[in-house]
Amino acid sequence: MMEYRAGSVDALEEIFQRYKKPILNYAFKLLASFADAEDVVGEVFYILTSRKDSYEPVAKFSTWIYTIAHNVAIDRIRRRKRVFFFWQKKDKDGNSYEELDIPDTRFMPDNYAEENDISAHVKKAIDKLPFQLKEAIVLRQYHNLSYEEIANVLNCSLSKVKILIFRAKECLRKELLPYMEEIR
Amino acid sequence: MIFIHPKIKKLISAYLDNEVSEKEKNLVEEHLKKCTFCRKYYEGLQKLSSTLGKYKEEELSPDLEQRIKSNFLGGKYKGVAKMKNKKLIFGISSGALAILLMFVFVGHMQNYLWRSTQGRLQNSADKGGIYEIEQYSPGLPFSYEKRKKFANYNVVRQPKANAYVPSVSNSVQHSGSSKLIKENERWVTTTEGSSANWSSPELGRGRYIKPLSTEAIESAAQEGPIVIVEPYLPATGKEDKLIRNAQATLEVENIQKVYDEIVKIGKGKNGYLAAANFNESTSGRISAQIILRVPKEKFEETIDEVRKLGQVKRFDINSIDVSQDYNALVSELNTIKTVYDKIADKLKEKKTDIQQAIRLESELTPIAKRIEAIRNKISEYDNLISVSTITINLYEISWKLMIQESVKETKQRFVAFVSGLLRNSINLLPVLVIICVVGVIAIVLTKKLIRAIKNLFSKKSS
Numbered sequence: 050m051m052e053y054r055a056g057s058v059d060a061l062e063e064i065f066q067r068y069k070k071p072i073l074n075y076a077f078k079l080l081a082s083f084a085d086a087e088d089v090v091g092e093v094f095y096i097l098t099s100r101k102d103s104y105e106p107v108a109k110f111s112t113w114i115y116t117i118a119h120n121v122a123i124d125r126i127r128r129r130k131r132v133f134f135f136w137q138k139k140d141k142d143g144n145s146y147e148e149l150d151i152p153d154t155r156f157m158p159d160n161y162a163e164e165n166d167i168s169a170h171v172k173k174a175i176d177k178l179p180f181q182l183k184e185a186i187v188l189r190q191y192h193n194l195s196y197e198e199i200a201n202v203l204n205c206s207l208s209k210v211k212i213l214i215f216r217a218k219e220c221l222r223k224e225l226l227p228y229m230e231e232i233r
Numbered sequence: 234m235i236f237i238h239p240k241i242k243k244l245i246s247a248y249l250d251n252e253v254s255e256k257e258k259n260l261v262e263e264h265l266k267k268c269t270f271c272r273k274y275y276e277g278l279q280k281l282s283s284t285l286g287k288y289k290e291e292e293l294s295p296d297l298e299q300r301i302k303s304n305f306l307g308g309k310y311k312g313v314a315k316m317k318n319k320k321l322i323f324g325i326s327s328g329a330l331a332i333l334l335m336f337v338f339v340g341h342m343q344n345y346l347w348r349s350t351q352g353r354l355q356n357s358a359d360k361g362g363i364y365e366i367e368q369y370s371p372g373l374p375f376s377y378e379k380r381k382k383f384a385n386y387n388v389v390r391q392p393k394a395n396a397y398v399p400s401v402s403n404s405v406q407h408s409g410s411s412k413l414i415k416e417n418e419r420w421v422t423t424t425e426g427s428s429a430n431w432s433s434p435e436l437g438r439g440r441y442i443k444p445l446s447t448e449a450i451e452s453a454a455q456e457g458p459i460v461i462v463e464p465y466l467p468a469t470g471k472e473d474k475l476i477r478n479a480q481a482t483l484e485v486e487n488i489q490k491v492y493d494e495i496v497k498i499g500k501g502k503n504g505y506l507a508a509a510n511f512n513e514s515t516s517g518r519i520s521a522q523i524i525l526r527v528p529k530e531k532f533e534e535t536i537d538e539v540r541k542l543g544q545v546k547r548f549d550i551n552s553i554d555v556s557q558d559y560n561a562l563v564s565e566l567n568t569i570k571t572v573y574d575k576i577a578d579k580l581k582e583k584k585t586d587i588q589q590a591i592r593l594e595s596e597l598t599p600i601a602k603r604i605e606a607i608r609n610k611i612s613e614y615d616n617l618i619s620v621s622t623i624t625i626n627l628y629e630i631s632w633k634l635m636i637q638e639s640v641k642e643t644k645q646r647f648v649a650f651v652s653g654l655l656r657n658s659i660n661l662l663p664v665l666v667i668i669c670v671v672g673v674i675a676i677v678l679t680k681k682l683i684r685a686i687k688n689l690f691s692k693k694s695s
Contacts, residue, residue: 069298074291083291087301095305168289175288189250190285196252212688215246222281229280 065094068111071192072118078187079122081176085129092121108201115188115202126180167228174224178217185210186217238264238271245275249282331670338663474559476617477529479536479550482626485543488521491627495523498538502531507622518634521627532621539625546628559614566607573600 069090076089096117104113175183181203188194188202200210222229241264247253248261265272293301485491492509499506504527511521527535540548579585580593 065302069293069301070290073293077291086291087297091301091304094301098305167284167287171285171288186285190282191288191290196247196250209688211243211247211252214250215243218246218278218281221285222277225281225284229277229284 061098064097064110064114068114072114075115075118075187075192076122078172078175078191079180079183080125085125089118089121089125093118096121109198111192111194112198112201115192115194115198116204119184119202170225170228174221177224178220182213182217182220185213186221189214238268241268241271242274245271245278249275249278334663334666338667474554474556474614474618475529476553476555476614477532477550477621478553479532479621479623480547480626481536481539481545481549481623482547482628483539483543484546484628484630486630488519488627488629491542492521492523494542495525495539495625498535499525499527502527502535504528504531504535504620516631516634516637518631519629523625523627525623525625526620527623529619529621532623535621535623539623543627544630555614555618559611559618562607562611562614566604566611569600569604569607573597573604576600 072093073086073090077083077086080086080089093114097114175187178186184203185199188199189196194202196207196210196214199214200207203210203213241261244253244257244261245265248258253261265275483491488511496506498504504525507524507526509521509523511519513519525535525539536550576593576597580590580597585593
């Protein structure tokens with residue numbers, strides 16, 4: 050990042066290659082929408098390029114980029130809520146309903162191949178988690194961030210991260226209990 | 234029953250993630266050796282970890298990658314960043330607005346407190362002057378000196394007609410409802426059932442009706458504190474030269490009948506009808522003005538009879554004391570008469586020649602004129618004193634008009650009520666704003682507190 054700040058275009062390319070996939074997956078798990086996740090990646094890199102001068106190497110670069118992604122994702126969710134508030138759609142009878150997201154058919158259990166069955170259940174279980182728990186467990190499980198780094202990203206205390214991850218595991222354990230048996 | 238040690242449970246989760254201290258690590262490992270349930274839990278979490286690992290990661294296709302790249306490099310998300318700036322501007326401006334509102338509110342509250350203080354001081358002034366001010370609550374944001382100054386300002390105002398009658402100069406302090414007593418040529422009053430005109434250079438004018446009997450007054454004085462006022466007393470002395478008049482306004486059902494009655498009363502009292510006017514207003518209401526003159530001895534009787542003729546709307550009796558003028562005229566008359574007699578005597582003397590006689594005659598003429606004028610004035614006074622004038626205004630009771638008036642009054646009251654409501658709600662607006670702000674802060678704080686307590690409990694339980 051410091052190289053990029055110094056003006057190296059190759060450094061940006063390297064950062065993009067290294068983080069495009071983690072950020073996309075992180076955003077996808079949080080937002081459950083591929084289109085949104087794609088936008089989050091774009092937005093994160095836009096912010097990264099436009100605010101490169103504000104980067105100070107006090108923390109790990111990964112923590113910084115995940116913090117940006119976290120903020121962008123939260124912003125997305127807020128905007129989504131606001132949009133639904135103003136544009137509540139109505140059915141034939143005049144009752145309003147919320148179209149929460151464009152369903153990602155690729156991940157629907159029905160369309161999933163047999164070997165991906167567990168993956169679909171895992172996705173469903175993660176989607177069901179409250180946002181904060183979801184974020185904590187995703188950063189820990191899929192992005193290998195330490196508890197301290199997660200605390201930095203979520204801007205909370207270390208003890209809170211411990212509780213969040215513990216609760217997330219408890220929820221997922223209950224949710225995925227039948228499929229865990231299958232592995233055995 | 235499966236029992237898992239709750240504190241260890243949380244540690245196991247952190248242990249699996251390698252996020253425990255050396256001491257905690259040893260503790261967990263020791264415990265897992267001993268406790269079957271916790272070991273099962275540990276295995277369960279391990280399985281969970283591997284299950285979660287089955288989640289298929291999403292890949293980026295080269296064209297998608299290219300699209301994202303071109304989007305962020307091409308500045309597609311500029312708008313988003315700008316929106317954040319907008320948010321900042323919105324935040325700052327709403328903060329500024331909130332501060333402005335606070336200023337308005339504080340200013341308004343100050344004004345409100347000032348006005349309410351003024352009102353209370355005014356009220357106290359009505360009740361009896363500056364002496365009560367010291368009793369006012371010390372919580373107000375004004376010094377005693379300031380309040381006193383205020384009170385002095387207000388105390389010179391005219392007290393309300395039906396409020397407690399304020400005392401004058403060296404009078405007795407009073408509180409509570411007042412009654413009436415005569416004491417050393419002063420009237421001591423309470424408001425109950427009495428009213429007459431009074432005035433004081435310090436306190437303006439007030440009024441009460443008619444004095445009670447002395448016994449009643451004295452007993453009233455024993456019951457509670459009383460106030461001295463200077464009343465305008467109707468003169469009753471027989472030797473005094475008084476012109477007495479009365480004006481009455483009555484509401485009657487049949488004007489013609491009442492008119493006949495008044496004429497009858499006038500005749501019965503050896504009086505006469507001086508004038509009568511009948512009038513019909515545009516709304517169809519008939520009214521009349523009758524001027525009755527009766528001998529002064531029959532004045533009170535006549536008034537009593539007239540009052541019974543209808544519903545009394547207004548009644549005034551006034552006496553003009555002309556004794557001084559009258560006596561002056563009489564003594565002037567006597568003096569001039571003496572001069573006149575002397576001149577006349579000289580004229581009668583035979584020694585006077587014609588020239589002298591003409592001069593004396595010319596001297597006598599203005600004196601005679603003056604004597605005539607004084608006599609006329611005296612007889613005019615005599616007439617006015619001996620015969621009192623009673624002016625009676627009669628109005629016919631009109632149901633139609635009464636309904637119209639009551640509708641009008643209701644309308645006016647409604648408008649006053651609505652405008653009062655509006656004014657009050659506008660006045661209350663800043664208070665509502667502050668209540669909302671405080672409410673929101675309270676809700677947020679309560680939520681935080683509840684969360685903190687919950688966290689504390691969960692920590693304890695683990």
